[in-house]
Amino acid sequence: RKRILVTGGAGFVGSHLVDRLMVDGHEVIVVDNYFTGRKKNVGHWIGHENFELIHHDIVNPLFIEVDQVYHLASPASPPHYMYNPVKTIKTNTVGTINMLGLAKRTRATLLLASTSEVYGDPEVHPQAETYWGHVNPIGPRACYDEGKRVAETLCYSYAKQENVAVRVARIFNTYGTRMHMNDGRVVSNFILQALQNEPMTIYGDGQQTRSFQYVSDLVDGLILLMNSNYSQPVNLGNPEEHTIREFAEMIRDVVGGKNSIVNKKAVMDDPKRRKPDISLANKVLGWKPRVSLADGLRKTVAYFKKELELRT
Amino acid sequence: RKRILVTGGAGFVGSHLVDRLMVDGHEVIVVDNYFTGRKKNVGHWIGHENFELIHHDIVNPLFIEVDQVYHLASPASPPHYMYNPVKTIKTNTVGTINMLGLAKRTRATLLLASTSEVYGDPEVHPQAETYWGHVNPIGPRACYDEGKRVAETLCYSYAKQENVAVRVARIFNTYGTRMHMNDGRVVSNFILQALQNEPMTIYGDGQQTRSFQYVSDLVDGLILLMNSNYSQPVNLGNPEEHTIREFAEMIRDVVGGKNSIVNKKAVMDDPKRRKPDISLANKVLGWKPRVSLADGLRKTVAYFKKELELRT
Ligand SMILES: NC(=O)c1ccc[n+]([C@@H]2O[C@H](COP(=O)([O-])OP(=O)(O)OC[C@H]3O[C@@H](n4cnc5c(N)ncnc54)[C@H](O)[C@@H]3O)[C@@H](O)[C@H]2O)c1
Numbered sequence: 281r282k283r284i285l286v287t288g289g290a291g292f293v294g295s296h297l298v299d300r301l302m303v304d305g306h307e308v309i310v311v312d313n314y315f316t317g318r319k320k321n322v323g324h325w326i327g328h329e330n331f332e333l334i335h336h337d338i339v340n341p342l343f344i345e346v347d348q349v350y351h352l353a354s355p356a357s358p359p360h361y362m363y364n365p366v367k368t369i370k371t372n373t374v375g376t377i378n379m380l381g382l383a384k385r386t387r388a389t390l391l392l393a394s395t396s397e398v399y400g401d402p403e404v405h406p407q408a409e410t411y412w413g414h415v416n417p418i419g420p421r422a423c424y425d426e427g428k429r430v431a432e433t434l435c436y437s438y439a440k441q442e443n444v445a446v447r448v449a450r451i452f453n454t455y456g457t458r459m460h461m462n463d464g465r466v467v468s469n470f471i472l473q474a475l476q477n478e479p480m481t482i483y484g485d486g487q488q489t490r491s492f493q494y495v496s497d498l499v500d501g502l503i504l505l506m507n508s509n510y511s512q513p514v515n516l517g518n519p520e521e522h523t524i525r526e527f528a529e530m531i532r533d534v535v536g537g538k539n540s541i542v543n544k545k546a547v548m549d550d551p552k553r554r555k556p557d558i559s560l561a562n563k564v565l566g567w568k569p570r571v572s573l574a575d576g577l578r579k580t581v582a583y584f585k586k587e588l589e590l591r592t
Numbered sequence: 593r594k595r596i597l598v599t600g601g602a603g604f605v606g607s608h609l610v611d612r613l614m615v616d617g618h619e620v621i622v623v624d625n626y627f628t629g630r631k632k633n634v635g636h637w638i639g640h641e642n643f644e645l646i647h648h649d650i651v652n653p654l655f656i657e658v659d660q661v662y663h664l665a666s667p668a669s670p671p672h673y674m675y676n677p678v679k680t681i682k683t684n685t686v687g688t689i690n691m692l693g694l695a696k697r698t699r700a701t702l703l704l705a706s707t708s709e710v711y712g713d714p715e716v717h718p719q720a721e722t723y724w725g726h727v728n729p730i731g732p733r734a735c736y737d738e739g740k741r742v743a744e745t746l747c748y749s750y751a752k753q754e755n756v757a758v759r760v761a762r763i764f765n766t767y768g769t770r771m772h773m774n775d776g777r778v779v780s781n782f783i784l785q786a787l788q789n790e791p792m793t794i795y796g797d798g799q800q801t802r803s804f805q806y807v808s809d810l811v812d813g814l815i816l817l818m819n820s821n822y823s824q825p826v827n828l829g830n831p832e833e834h835t836i837r838e839f840a841e842m843i844r845d846v847v848g849g850k851n852s853i854v855n856k857k858a859v860m861d862d863p864k865r866r867k868p869d870i871s872l873a874n875k876v877l878g879w880k881p882r883v884s885l886a887d888g889l890r891k892t893v894a895y896f897k898k899e900l901e902l903r904t
């Protein structure tokens with residue numbers, strides 16, 4: 281039984297992680313500034329003796345005693361992280377420095393939720409952890425991409441210099457229940473459009489690819505990685521790759537809608553292909569995703585349906 | 593006549609910039625923590641009514657009133673920036689945030705001393721500003737390379753969001769008088785070795801290339817860029833490219849030494865080729881380097897000779 285801090289624990293991924301850690305009997309402390317997260321996501325734990333929720337912005341120092349830190353706090357969807365690029369960078373630099381300072385003082389292990397965006401618009405396919413990436417340092421996505429890259433650099437600098445135990449998960453596109461309705465990412469957009477019989481909006485020609493993992497698979501991977509002895513970056517993602525157009529059609533099928541699919545203007549620096557090479561995770565963690573896209577989408581569509589009903 | 597802040601102004605490049613700005617009649621404030629800089633480099637201005645020297649670490653906030661900020665504070669040579677990688681990143685992230693916060697409040701124009709290291713170990717040759725770079729985010733040089741990349745990202749984020757006027761100079765290898773004796777970079781190492789009749793140490797096979805500019809050319813470029821209207825990154829460097837072996841031989845010739853040239857172990861992630869494409873600087877600033885390598889080396893050798901004499 282451990283004392284575990286989850287930064288960004290009121291968000292989409294964080295709240296699922298909290299569920300698992302609580303069920304496993306740990307003491308869990310969530311720190312969140314509610315920028316994109318919601319109290320509701322962890323509402324079912326409020327009042328539980330092993331659970332604590334702290335309203336705090338990690339750009340400011342935090343002094344608590346813990347054994348492990350899952351460091352997830354950061355805006356994650358392009359519309360959110362571009363909304364206030366300065367804050368996005370401050371969270372990933374100053375915020376990460378604070379959490380590493382805390383891990384250093386408490387001798388906790390810190391797991392950074394990094395991202396496939398460190399590979400940028402990749403020129404190598406699929407992406408293995410050895411790939412250095414192809415990122416525009418001054419483009420519109422840079423506040424997130426470069427913020428996460430330097431957050432990784434910070435982890436290894438604190439590891440080398442201060443002996444902080446670090447884990448780095450490079451997370452590929454993830455979807456599932458509790459995604460924010462106005463998240464702006466492709467899964468929530470398409471599902472909401474299909475459910476509301478609106479045209480599904482593809483940015484560009486739809487030939488760009490992504491590979492989507494269901495959130496429970498990711499949570500498995502994060503916990504395995506934290507408790508492993510492997511300290512170098514590890515990809516966590518589902519290698520099943522689809523074009524965005526295929527993806528739109530699949531979602532329409534699952535929903536059973538009849539709406540149109542329309543092409544909008546392409547967005548700048550949009551990665552053209554993305555697919556994780558997960559042989560490393562398989563080797564060092566014995567991990568691979570278990571939830572099929574069809575199953576995951578069914579659960580997610582059911583969730584959004586309920587959310588829409590609650591709204592009206 | 594302007595009030596001008598030079599962070600890192602007691603360093604090699606900074607002190608030459610200060611000389612020029614003082615001669616031009618400006619009010620100059622130097623902020624430095626003397627990590628690699630020395631009071632001596634600006635000692636000739638101490639007591640001048642237009643000059644002020646503040647002992648301050650930019651990782652902490654600074655509140656002064658200025659019109660322009662030349663933001664140069666950062667360790668710059670590989671042995672220095674690897675000595676304390678955490679501090680290197682803090683200086684380039686937290687320190688840059690503080691200076692951008694200051695520029696935002698005072699409405700000053702901020703020029704960032706960025707670096708050719710944002711291109712990493714380049715796969716495009718020569719390097720133009722449009723190249724996204726090839727950087728290992730978790731390698732031994734990452735604290736500097738990623739620190740500078742995200743410093744650039746911060747500049748454009750403050751520019752977009754807070755209307756801060758920014759200039760970004762991507763500086764290529766620079767040498768000249770006032771280089772630190774124990775700098776560890778190739779020019780000072782080779783000159784000191786040649787002057788002291790020690791073997792000249794080439795890391796690796798010496799076939800890697802660099803292009804060296806003399807410091808006065810760089811100072812011209814920095815001042816032109818600051819006072820231009822061009823806000824995107826601009827390369828400043830001398831496109832004359834040499835292998836490190838050729839470079840060792842040239843320096844031995846200038847010194848007139850008879851010492852041997854030896855090959856040592858290659859260093860990790862050492863860029864194999866580097867040469868600036870300076871057509872942009874030429875177009876938007878009318879700038880190009882004027883000091884030949886032979887002239888620059890003669891001046892620099894004379895400087896190191898005197899420094900060695902002072903020591904004994
Ligand atoms: N979901 C994905 O597809 C995906 C892919 C790659 C990486 N990630 C990473 O996983 C993590 C979680 O992502 P998510 O999809 O759950 O996003 P999310 O937006 O749902 O969760 C992020 C949480 O962090 C909180 N937060 C943001 N800034 C904060 C600050 N300064 N102080 C305190 N709390 C702050 C938000 O309020 C939110 O609760 C992020 O670090 C993200 O970069 C997610």
Ligand SMILES: NC(=O)c1ccc[n+]([C@@H]2O[C@H](COP(=O)([O-])OP(=O)(O)OC[C@H]3O[C@@H](n4cnc5c(N)ncnc54)[C@H](O)[C@@H]3O)[C@@H](O)[C@H]2O)c1
Pocket residue numbers: 599600601602603604605606623624625626627628629630648649650651663664665666667668669683687705706707708762763764765766767772
């Ligand atoms: N010289 C080159 O070849 C070269 C090439 C590319 C970029 N640059 C950049 O130009 C700038 C100046 O480089 P330089 O060669 O003069 O190096 P330098 O080491 O001589 O100068 C850097 C100065 O910054 C000061 N400094 C460092 N950290 C600080 C902090 N936290 N607070 C306050 N002051 C601090 C140092 O004491 C020093 O005086 C650096 O930003 C460097 O990255 C230099």
Ligand SMILES: O=c1ccn([C@@H]2O[C@H](COP(=O)(O)OP(=O)(O)O)[C@@H](O)[C@H]2O)c(=O)[nH]1
Pocket residue numbers: 340341342343344377378379380381382383384385386678
């Ligand atoms: O329990 C802690 C310990 C440190 N920090 C912050 O973490 C940062 C980095 O810590 P580090 O030890 O590297 O910095 P130092 O205190 O040496 O400047 C500092 O700014 C602290 O404010 C924190 O928030 N909680």
Ligand SMILES: O=c1ccn([C@@H]2O[C@H](COP(=O)(O)OP(=O)(O)O)[C@@H](O)[C@H]2O)c(=O)[nH]1
Pocket residue numbers: 357358453464465466467469470481482483484488490524547550551
């Ligand atoms: O309504 C939308 C939202 C996104 N996308 C595209 O879907 C892909 C995934 O985008 P998302 O924002 O989900 O995440 P990313 O992987 O780009 O961070 C990108 O190519 C987007 O341009 C789209 O076509 N329509």
Ligand SMILES: O=c1ccn([C@@H]2O[C@H](COP(=O)(O)OP(=O)(O)O)[C@@H](O)[C@H]2O)c(=O)[nH]1
Pocket residue numbers: 366652653654655656689690691692693694695696697698
């Ligand atoms: O004259 C100033 C103004 C701001 N700052 C610092 O610059 C940082 C970034 O400023 P910004 O305005 O972005 O931050 P905010 O004050 O809004 O948090 C802050 O942490 C301030 O401490 C500074 O050092 N000098």
Ligand SMILES: O=c1ccn([C@@H]2O[C@H](COP(=O)(O)OP(=O)(O)O)[C@@H](O)[C@H]2O)c(=O)[nH]1
Pocket residue numbers: 669670765776777778779781782793794795796800802836859862863
């Ligand atoms: O004593 C030395 C110092 C450096 N180098 C090489 O010279 C080049 C330039 O190194 P420097 O540290 O001056 O700057 P960099 O361009 O690598 O930042 C690199 O290939 C180094 O490996 C060398 O051969 N001998």
